[in-house]
Amino acid sequence: MASDSASLDAARATGTAAFSKFMAVLQLIADAAEPPTIAHLAAQSGYPRPTVYRIVGALIAEGLVVESARGGNYALGARLMSLASRSWERSDLRIAAADALRALRDVTQETVHLAVRSGAEMVYVEKLESPHAVRMASRIGTRVTLYSSSVGKAYLSTLARAERDALLHGIAFERFTENTIVERNALDAELDACKTRGYAEDREENEAQIFCYGSAIVGTNGATLGCVSVSIPLFRKSETPMETYIAPLKDACRAIAERMSPGTR
Known part of the structure; x- marks a missing residue:
C-alpha cells in the first residue's frame, strides 16, 4: 500500500x-x-x-x-x-455587479472596470465603456499589476500586513511611467493611506494621461470579492472627484457586496 x-x-x-x-x-x-x-x-x-x-x-x-x-x-x-466567455457569463460576481456597474458608468460617464485577483496580478472580468470618444484602451482579460493599478492597490489595502507582504514578495517592480511607485516603503505608505480613506488612486502610474479611482468589494465575511475602478482621461478629470467619482464608486461596491451576500441574491 x-x-x-x-x-x-x-x-x-x-x-x-x-x-x-x-x-x-x-x-x-x-x-x-x-x-x-x-x-x-x-x-x-x-x-x-x-x-x-x-x-x-x-x-x-x-x-x-x-x-x-x-x-x-x-x-x-x-x-x-469560448471557455472564457462562458466563465464570464456565469460569474456570480459579474452577474451581481451588472446593475451597479451600469449605474456607475452612467453617472460618471467614464469607463468602469470590474477586476479580480489572479495570482500576483488583477484581471479585468468586465468593462463598460465611457460614452465619450476619448477613453481608456483596455479589454476584458487585460491583466494589470497589483502595485500600479487602482484595482490592485484597492485589493492590497484590504489585506492584513502579513498577507500583503506574502503576496508582494518576489514581485519585480517595473516602472511604467514616471509616476509608478516602485519603492516598497512608498507603496506600503500608499496602501495604508488607501485603507484609511477607503479607495485607491492610480495617478498616471499604469498609463500616462489616465487617472483611475479604485475601491474593493468586501463581502460580509470580510473577504475581498473583487474591485471596481473608474478610469478618466486626465484632461477630462473633474475638479470635484469626491462627488463625481469616489462617492458613486464606493456606493457601487457596497451595492455589489450586498447582492453577493447570502439571502440578497
Whole structure:
C-alpha cells in the first residue's frame, strides 16, 4: 500500500509539473503583444524548443491555440475564448455587479472596470465603456499589476500586513511611467493611506494621461470579492472627484457586496 501511495504521489507531481508548463506557455501566448514564435516562447519560458513544440502542438490539437495563416506565430484559439466567455457569463460576481456597474458608468460617464485577483496580478472580468470618444484602451482579460493599478492597490489595502507582504514578495517592480511607485516603503505608505480613506488612486502610474479611482468589494465575511475602478482621461478629470467619482464608486461596491451576500441574491 505504501508503494502504491508513493507511486500515486509521484504521478500527481509529474502531472502537476506538466500542466504548469502548458499553462506557462499558454499564458505567454495570451500576454504577448504580437503572436509569438516558438523561439520567443522558448526564450521567455526557459523551456527547450522541443518541449515548447510539443506543448504548442498539444494546445493546437485541443483548439486552445491556433497558428497564424503565414505560419510560425501562435495566438489564442476559439475554444479557449469560448471557455472564457462562458466563465464570464456565469460569474456570480459579474452577474451581481451588472446593475451597479451600469449605474456607475452612467453617472460618471467614464469607463468602469470590474477586476479580480489572479495570482500576483488583477484581471479585468468586465468593462463598460465611457460614452465619450476619448477613453481608456483596455479589454476584458487585460491583466494589470497589483502595485500600479487602482484595482490592485484597492485589493492590497484590504489585506492584513502579513498577507500583503506574502503576496508582494518576489514581485519585480517595473516602472511604467514616471509616476509608478516602485519603492516598497512608498507603496506600503500608499496602501495604508488607501485603507484609511477607503479607495485607491492610480495617478498616471499604469498609463500616462489616465487617472483611475479604485475601491474593493468586501463581502460580509470580510473577504475581498473583487474591485471596481473608474478610469478618466486626465484632461477630462473633474475638479470635484469626491462627488463625481469616489462617492458613486464606493456606493457601487457596497451595492455589489450586498447582492453577493447570502439571502440578497
